[in-house]
Amino acid sequence: MMRGKYVIAGIGHTAFGSLPGRSTISLNVEAVRNALADAGVEKDIVDAVLVKYPTSHFESIYGQKVAEALGLTPRINCVVDQAGASNIGMIGYAAMAIEHGQCEVALVSFADNPKTGSRAVFSRSRDPNAVFGWFGVPAGYAMVARRHMGEYGTTHAQLGAVAVACRRHGAQNLRAQLKKALTIEEYLEQPMMVAPFRRDDCCLVSDGGAAVVVMSRERARQLKVRAPVPILGFGQGHTAWDVAQRPDMTTTMAKASAATAFKMAGLLPKDIDVAQIYDCFTITALMTLEDYGFCKKGEGGHFVEGGGIEFGGRLPMNTAGGLLSETGMPGLQLVLEGVRQMRGEAVLQVPHARTSIVSNQGGVMHTHATLILGQP
């Protein structure tokens, strides 16, 4: 049984926001330096480096460039491309590789600089459909949101409730790129951008990096790691087909991803105390909560209303602000906050939280990965 046998031994990140002049390699190195320091270990014990390539700019052998900058010659070194699901995907691959003797201590790292560099990747056409004006990432998610609204009666105010919760939490997080709370009235007054989405349905564009150190619980004990957070479960599910081609637009393989992770952890949704749910767009978090089984399909709108996902609610979600408020980086910030909650070191610490679930997803709900964490 792998449940609890592997841990996140250290977490690190850079500042979030505009970081002019910083290369993605430099941001990766800073995040890794901080993660190693947090774990209290030297870099020489690292023998695996797994990296998600910068979303804004693909580079060949990028993982090796990061390893070189870290001064390492690892046994395992790769870029994994599962878009926004990559980081939890890589944490799972790291645990499995250690389990099978392929490596002992793994770094999982990501950095990007689209805010001060190029953000063109987020508005490009969805070929070969440029002639229809089918451009940009937000429109893909807006297409899913509209179908959800039509099938289940989900409202604008319910989408807005996700943004309000994340912004409320982010406003209390000194690291957050956007520290400005949002009321539902302010949200509803915003003009449409790509209807049914307004600006604040959409995540931030951010420079920054983050990294985690993965090793066995036993190795962490030997190294006297301060607060190793056990990985209770992980899983993946890939819807793969593009939005227009999915027979069902409002259910994704997030469901299979969570089922795999819950089974490994021996837990059910009711056992989860705090959630970090990927919120690149408001609909993403709302649908993930449904697919994870926190509520029935179609009831996500009701679930997020009335403060249910806010600090003090029945399932506090994105307690550091998520992609809508802390940083737009694709996923590792959510893992870091899940770790802090389990250590009891979060700014908005959920009292007595013993389990934390984290979701990562990417493309337009093409990819999904789930992580369940327990207490040190």
Next chain:
Amino acid sequence: MTDDEKAAALRPPADPLGDQFWQSLKEGRLTFQRCKHCGNAWLPVRSECPRCLEADWAWENASGAARLISWVVYHRAFHEAFADRVPYTVAVVELTEGPRMTSNIIGAGDPEALKIDQALRLVIEPDFGLFVPRFTPV
């Protein structure tokens, strides 16, 4: 941006099957592919059947009847070629024969009043140097 510049910027990438798809539209027909091996019908164009993986298929003409799966309304242009077209509607439609495709909804009045699953029919319009398959409410 001139009309020629827009057409060049938006032209689908060169592809032998894609070229046949767009040529048929020029002749007034929206076509899709049907597998001779398993009967599966699909769009967008691809060289193997995504159900049985065989490469033995034929073009078929769509009747033009479809239903609206979902739609978005662009109030901001993400490309210069659409700067003078906002607001405009992009939709996912399902042909009666089964395949789904990305398209536009035209002639709908207020696009916020559209309904999922409502009936649509095909309208082929010359635009951007192509003949573009769009849909309008029945």
